[in-house]
Amino acid sequence: MDGLLHDAMDLWRRSRRAIAFTGAGISVPSGIPDFRSPGGLWSHFDPQEVASIQALHANPTGVWEFLLEAVTMFTRAKPNPAHLALARLESCGKLGTLITQNIDGLHQAAGSKDVVEFHGGCQRFYCMRCKREYDPAAAARLTRNDIPWLCACGGLIRPEVVFFGETIPHEAMRRTGEAVSEADLVLIVGTSGEVAPANLIPRQVKADGGHVIEVNLGPTAFAGVSDVRFDAPAEVVLPALADLVCA
Ligand SMILES: [Zn+2]
Known part of the structure; x- marks a missing residue:
C-alpha cells in the first residue's frame, strides 16, 4: 500500500482543489x-x-x-476512522466539498462541514x-x-x-455541479459507480484534466477512470492518506 499512498499523495500535492464522493461502503464498518x-x-x-x-x-x-x-x-452508529479522516482532510484545508449518497449523517457526526447529501438525510x-x-x-x-x-x-x-420516485433536490444538484466544475481531484470512497451521479462525477473531473483516486473493495465501474486505486478498507487507507496529505 505504501507505493499507492505515495502516488495518491503526489496527485494530491499537485492538485488545487480536491473533493470527495462517498457511498454506502464507507459506513459498513460503522455497522450499517x-x-x-x-x-x-x-x-x-x-x-x-x-x-x-x-x-x-x-x-x-x-x-x-x-x-x-x-x-x-x-x-x-458512530463515525469510523474513514469518516474521521475525511473530516480531518477538510479541517487541514486539503479537501473541499464532500458529496455523499449516504443518508446516515455520519460525515457530519465526524465533523465534516461542507457536505452535500445527494439523497437527503x-x-x-x-x-x-x-x-x-x-x-x-x-x-x-x-x-x-x-x-x-x-x-x-x-x-x-x-x-x-429522497424516496424512489422523487427527484434529487435542486440545491444538491447545484452544489454538486459547482463542486465538480471547480475540482481537479476527486476521491471516491465506498461506491462502485454503477448509478448516476457516481459514474459521472469522476468522468467529468477527468474530462477537465483532473485526477481520480479510488478507495473501494472489489471490482467497480471505475476501471480505466481511476489514476490511483486502493482495493483496501477505507478505514485503513484514509487515515494513512490524511496523515500524509495533512502533514
Ligand atoms: Zn403538520
Whole structure:
C-alpha cells in the first residue's frame, strides 16, 4: 500500500482543489450494511413498497416500519476512522466539498462541514401537510406504537430523504455541479459507480484534466477512470492518506 499512498499523495500535492464522493461502503464498518447487501435493509424490505413516494401515501405504516429500523440503526452508529479522516482532510484545508449518497449523517457526526447529501438525510423531519419541522432526537425515541409518525395537525411526518420516485433536490444538484466544475481531484470512497451521479462525477473531473483516486473493495465501474486505486478498507487507507496529505 505504501507505493499507492505515495502516488495518491503526489496527485494530491499537485492538485488545487480536491473533493470527495462517498457511498454506502464507507459506513459498513460503522455497522450499517449496504441496503443492497445480505443483512441490509433491502434484504427484508422491498424498496418500492417502503421507500417510494407512492408507498408513503398509500402505506404510511409500512414505510414507517422501515424508517424506524433505519433511524434506529443510524442513531446507534458512530463515525469510523474513514469518516474521521475525511473530516480531518477538510479541517487541514486539503479537501473541499464532500458529496455523499449516504443518508446516515455520519460525515457530519465526524465533523465534516461542507457536505452535500445527494439523497437527503435522516436527521431532518417535517410534516408533509403544514411543513412544521420535527426534532430528529424525537424520531430516535419512536417505538412501533408511535408509527406512522403524525404531526399535531394530523399530517404525516417524513424525513428529508429522497424516496424512489422523487427527484434529487435542486440545491444538491447545484452544489454538486459547482463542486465538480471547480475540482481537479476527486476521491471516491465506498461506491462502485454503477448509478448516476457516481459514474459521472469522476468522468467529468477527468474530462477537465483532473485526477481520480479510488478507495473501494472489489471490482467497480471505475476501471480505466481511476489514476490511483486502493482495493483496501477505507478505514485503513484514509487515515494513512490524511496523515500524509495533512502533514
Ligand atoms: Zn403538520
